[in-house]
Amino acid sequence: MRKTSIGAAAGLAVVVGLAGCAALAPSPDYDAMLAEMMKTSFRGEGIATVDRLQQDASNAECSKSVGKPLPQARAQAIEQANLATVKMPSDGKFIGDWKEGEKLAQNGRGMTWTDKSSATASNGGNCYNCHQLSKSEISFGTIGPSLYNYGKIRGVADPADPAAKPIVDYTWSKLYNAKAYNACSGMPRFGHAGMLDETQLKHLMALLLDPKSPVNQ
Amino acid sequence: MKPSLIACALLSAAMAAPAQQKSAADGIAEYRKMLEDGNPAELYEAKGEGLWKQARGPKNASLEQCDLGKGPGKVKGAFVELPRYFADTQRVQDLESRLLSCMQTLQGFNADEIAKTPFGKGEQANIEALVAYVSAESRGMKMNLPQGHAEEKKMFELGKRAFFYRAGPYDFSCASCHSEEGKRIRMQDLPDLTKNPGDGIGYAAWPAYRVSSGQLWGMQRRLNDCFRQQRFPYPGYASDVTIALSAYMGVNAKGAESIAPALKR
Amino acid sequence: MHTRRDMLSHSAKVAAMLAAMGMLPALAQAQAGSWNAAAFEAKNIDELMKALGAAAPAQSPDVTVTGPDIAENGAVVPVGASTTLAGVKRMLLLVEKNPAVLSAMFDVTDAVEPNFSTRVKMGQSSNVYAVAMMNDGKMLFAQKEVKVTLGGCGG
Amino acid sequence: MADPMRIRAQAAGDKTTVRVLMAHEMETGQRKDASGKPIPAWFIQEVTAQHNGKTVMTAQWGPAVAKNPFLQFNIKGGKAGDKIAVSWVDNRGEKRTDEATVS
Numbered sequence: 001m002r003k004t005s006i007g008a009a010a011g012l013a014v015v016v017g018l019a020g021c022a023a024l025a026p027s028p029d030y031d032a033m034l035a036e037m038m039k040t041s042f043r044g045e046g047i048a049t050v051d052r053l054q055q056d057a058s059n060a061e062c063s064k065s066v067g068k069p070l071p072q073a074r075a076q077a078i079e080q081a082n083l084a085t086v087k088m089p090s091d092g093k094f095i096g097d098w099k100e101g102e103k104l105a106q107n108g109r110g111m112t113w114t115d116k117s118s119a120t121a122s123n124g125g126n127c128y129n130c131h132q133l134s135k136s137e138i139s140f141g142t143i144g145p146s147l148y149n150y151g152k153i154r155g156v157a158d159p160a161d162p163a164a165k166p167i168v169d170y171t172w173s174k175l176y177n178a179k180a181y182n183a184c185s186g187m188p189r190f191g192h193a194g195m196l197d198e199t200q201l202k203h204l205m206a207l208l209l210d211p212k213s214p215v216n217q
Numbered sequence: 218m219k220p221s222l223i224a225c226a227l228l229s230a231a232m233a234a235p236a237q238q239k240s241a242a243d244g245i246a247e248y249r250k251m252l253e254d255g256n257p258a259e260l261y262e263a264k265g266e267g268l269w270k271q272a273r274g275p276k277n278a279s280l281e282q283c284d285l286g287k288g289p290g291k292v293k294g295a296f297v298e299l300p301r302y303f304a305d306t307q308r309v310q311d312l313e314s315r316l317l318s319c320m321q322t323l324q325g326f327n328a329d330e331i332a333k334t335p336f337g338k339g340e341q342a343n344i345e346a347l348v349a350y351v352s353a354e355s356r357g358m359k360m361n362l363p364q365g366h367a368e369e370k371k372m373f374e375l376g377k378r379a380f381f382y383r384a385g386p387y388d389f390s391c392a393s394c395h396s397e398e399g400k401r402i403r404m405q406d407l408p409d410l411t412k413n414p415g416d417g418i419g420y421a422a423w424p425a426y427r428v429s430s431g432q433l434w435g436m437q438r439r440l441n442d443c444f445r446q447q448r449f450p451y452p453g454y455a456s457d458v459t460i461a462l463s464a465y466m467g468v469n470a471k472g473a474e475s476i477a478p479a480l481k482r
Numbered sequence: 483m484h485t486r487r488d489m490l491s492h493s494a495k496v497a498a499m500l501a502a503m504g505m506l507p508a509l510a511q512a513q514a515g516s517w518n519a520a521a522f523e524a525k526n527i528d529e530l531m532k533a534l535g536a537a538a539p540a541q542s543p544d545v546t547v548t549g550p551d552i553a554e555n556g557a558v559v560p561v562g563a564s565t566t567l568a569g570v571k572r573m574l575l576l577v578e579k580n581p582a583v584l585s586a587m588f589d590v591t592d593a594v595e596p597n598f599s600t601r602v603k604m605g606q607s608s609n610v611y612a613v614a615m616m617n618d619g620k621m622l623f624a625q626k627e628v629k630v631t632l633g634g635c636g637g
Numbered sequence: 638m639a640d641p642m643r644i645r646a647q648a649a650g651d652k653t654t655v656r657v658l659m660a661h662e663m664e665t666g667q668r669k670d671a672s673g674k675p676i677p678a679w680f681i682q683e684v685t686a687q688h689n690g691k692t693v694m695t696a697q698w699g700p701a702v703a704k705n706p707f708l709q710f711n712i713k714g715g716k717a718g719d720k721i722a723v724s725w726v727d728n729r730g731e732k733r734t735d736e737a738t739v740s
Contacts, residue, residue: 028371034378041458042444045451052385052450059383066381067396067411111386111448118386126387129402138241139631141402143394179388188387195386241631244552251550251560252601257705259643260660404554404631428558431662431704482554517682517728522699558703577701581667585701588710593693594686595652595711601703603665 031064048113058082062184075183083180085192086173094168094205095159101125101207102214104200105133111195120197125190125204133207134214143186151209152216159209171208175201245404249482258349258426258478261433265350268343274324283319285312285351296355297475300464302366309372311463313437314455316347332454336438348424348435352477360413360421360470369464372457376465379458380410385448391462393447395419405482410466417476420466425479433478436463521584527576527611530583531621539613539621542567547575547612547624548599556604556630563588563612564597565622572615573598579608604630644737646712646721653715653739655686657708657723665700680728681706687722688712715739 044050055063058078061070070078107124109115115122128137132146150171156164173180176191190196196204207213269280269292285295286303300311306318317328320340331340364370383390394402395410408419424435434442440459444452452459524530531538548562563573573596575585585602596614604610607629614622640660647654659681666678680700686693693712712721717739724734 028374030371030374030378033371034375034382037375037379037457037461038382041456042450042452048385048445048448048450050450052448055382055384059388063378063381063383063390066377067392112445113451114445139403141400143397143400143402143407186389186393188389193386193388241552244550244629245554245631248550248552248554248560252558255656255658255707255709257658257660257707260640260658260705263643264640264660426705428555431557517697522697560707562709580701581665582699582701584699586696586698588694588696591693593688593691593713595713597711598696599707599709601707602701603663603703 045113047111047115047118058179058183065184070183078183079180082177082183082189082192083173085189086176086180087191088169088172089198089202094172094202095210096199096202096204096206098203098206098210098213098215100200101203101205102134104196104203105207106137120195120200123195123200125196125200126188127204127207130187135217136214147208148215150215151211151213156209156216157211159205164209168205168209171205172201175204241404249480252428252480256426256478256480257431258353258424258433258480261346261349261426262353262478265346265348265353268346269350274320274326276323276325278323278325280316280319280323280347282323283316285315285319292351292354294355294358296352296477297358297360298362300369300372300460300467301363302368309366309368309460309464311436311455311460312348312351313344313435314460316344316351317455336441337432345424345433345435345438349433349478352424352475355475356477358475360467360473360475362464362467362471364468372461372464373468375457376461376463379461380465387448389447389449391443391447411469413470413473416474417479418473420463420470421473421475422477422479422481424477425481427481429482434481518587521587522582524583525581526583527578530576534615536615536621537619539623542614542622542624545612545614545622545624547610547626549610549626549628551627552629552631553604554631556606558601559604559610559628559630560599560601561585561610561612561628562597562599563614564595565612565614567596567614567616567622569617570596570614571617574611574613574615575600575602576611576613577602577604577608578611579606580604604628606630639731639733642723642725642733642735644721644723644735646715646719646737646739648715648717648719648739651714653688653712653719653721655708655710655712655721655723657706659706659708659723659725659733661704661706661725661727663700663702663704663706667700678728681725682728683726684708685724686710686712687720687724688715689720690722 038053042050042053061074061078104125105127108126108129110123111118127133128140130141130143132140132148135148154167156167158164159168177189178185178187179189188195191201207215210216272279282289285292286298286301287295296312299315300309302309303315310318317331320326320331321328326340334341337345364373380391391410394400394407398409400407408414410419423439424433427434437454437459440462441452518533520533521530524533544567545565549559553559561575563575565573570590572590573588576583577585586600588598590596607627609625610628611623611625616622642660643658645656661681662679663681664676664679666675668676670676678700680702681698684696684698694710719739720736721739722734722736724732726732
């Protein structure tokens with residue numbers, strides 16, 4: 001989706017351009033100026049290459065709304081497109097090791113121009129930057145909701161129980177591609193963007209859903 | 218037997234436990250208060266004032282004739298009106314890009330070379346001191362960026378769009394962290410930069426001495442590290458996107474009292 | 483129990499010996515005349531007391547250590563050592579879990595109060611001690627725990 | 638040549654509070670640079686304070702004192718106009734002395 005969506009973004013720009021024509025006084029074409037400014041202002045450094053500035057359709061549309069909510073129909077279309085990218089685990093197993101998940105949640109590294117490698121093994125989950133998880137970690141962010149007791153609140157006593165299946169599927173999809181449920185979510189699309197691999201996602205699943213995980217204590 | 222220090226330590230640690238009920242936020246606030254008195258930024262202010270008045274560069278001239286927007290040599294109050302449009306360069310400039318212009322025209326330095334120099338090295342280290350000095354000369358004054366010139370309005374509009382520009386492997390924009398009140402990353406409070414976040418908060422608190430790196434950071438370096446954490450490519454020093462963002466944040470902060478150079482974690 | 487202490491004592495002696503011969507790298511660098519290299523290389527409080535030729539310290543309500551409960555950044559932690567007692571020779575600031583336990587040592591004269599504040603680096607959460615070295619050789623201390631939190635973004 | 642210190646000395650009641658900021662890296666010797674080479678230790682080892690020319694305090698510091706060090710202490714007595722001088726020597730033998738007037 002990331003690669004094919006550039007055309008979609010261009011299509012969107014055309015629509016916006018036409019809407020602009022309806023206005024009485026022609027306002028400056030800020031979008032074109034912005035594109036030029038972004039191009040001339042940045043350069044590649046290490047693994048952070050300039051192609052990172054390219055937006056897919058979701059990012060382009062959420063950027064252009066400059067903080068205002070999207071019309072419901074547009075939001076739903078973006079969510080559907082993102083949901084379609086979600087790949088469930090190849091072996092059908094969702095739950096890894098919560099201890100590894102906790103390490104990933106603590107780790108905020110990866111993908112900056114000072115990081116050496118963009119391999120998934122070099123990346124953390126960044127979870128505590130934005131979310132509360134286990135009670136013992138007092139240094140947590142609040143950009144996202146608290147995930148303390150995530151599985152417990154949702155009544156997950158055994159993630160393998162078929163009754164837990166909807167929550168398990170939802171949680172996996174949310175981690176894989178957060179825009180599947182909230183078009184302009186601030187959360188990275190860890191699976192879709194290739195930031196975390198299947199095994200790492202399973203560890204985060206365990207942190208959230210394993211009844212033994214400190215998140216559910 | 219001599220009394221064991223370790224045993225005493227354990228005992229008193231156990232006795233001290235209830236004190237830890239105090240919230241983490243209270244603890245951090247207490248820590249910041251303790252650091253208020255004696256901000257190492259003062260060291261940079263003093264150095265910067267010396268550099269401003271010292272004849273330097275190929276032309277062996279001082280910066281005392283530099284026009285920061287309020288006329289040649291007028292430093293007081295200049296900082297809280299930047300970025301602004303400058304007729305001589307036909308560009309909207311922030312403090313750092315304006316200093317580059319003055320260093321080139323008055324002192325004969327090569328501005329492009331300085332822009333390419335890594336932060337904290339060579340003339341970049343001198344610019345850190347200069348921004349500490351110039352911003353300190355507006356301490357206590359209110360942010361009041363001009364928006365009368367068409368180019369100033371344009372930079373605000375472009376800055377706004379750049380602020381909300383999501384991209385990169387994490388889909389982050391400036392707005393991901395800085396468009397809502399009362400949020401934080403880990404323990405760090407995040408100012409809402411889409412409006413005036415209050416006196417001495419956000420745009421009105423930079424340049425600042427960064428405790429974590431032990432360095433004085435101007436807005437250029439602040440933005441550079443934001444883009445790094447945003448997982449973006451590298452923004453050029455004094456590039457248009459950095460100036461546009463400053464224009465956007467600075468206009469939004471209108472009326473906020475500047476405490477720069479401040480002290481940051 | 484004693485083995486570890488003896489070993490430490492032994493290594494302190496070795497360090498002192500090397501120091502005397504000018505063979506420790508940090509010592510070779512020591513430029514200031516009376517800088518006590520052995521004290522600043524002590525890994526723990528036992529080693530430090532030996533390097534200072536002092537007895538083991540005892541906790542005292544008359545000594546105060548100041549510092550935050552939580553430090554937002556371990557690179558700069560404001561700490562202070564003071565005492566209400568008269569007859570103080572030196573005030574020391576110690577961070578138990580730092581690679582070297584001694585941070586700073588202040589010689590007290592009749593012209594200053596035994597009350598000093600500075601800022602130290604802390605690699606991790608640790609107990610911080612203020613120690614008063616009295617003219618009669620007694621060592622009195624106060625201690626408090628300072629938690630060091632992680633910075634934002636982790637990068 | 639090291640950058641100047643900032644010294645503030647204020648007399649109040651029966652004492653003078655002295656606050657000093659020093660410009661110094663205070664490198665621990667335990668860090669490595671980008672290429673993995675250890676950065677050599679470089680830190681202030683001795684600090685001396687004088688009140689009207691008379692030494693009132695000496696201190697020994699290790700590398701654990703934070704970068705751009707801060708120091709606060711109280712001199713007994715003292716009045717506006719008195720001179721406070723602070724000196725430091727680091728492990729490379731570099732020195733710096735600055736003076737301030739009590740306010």
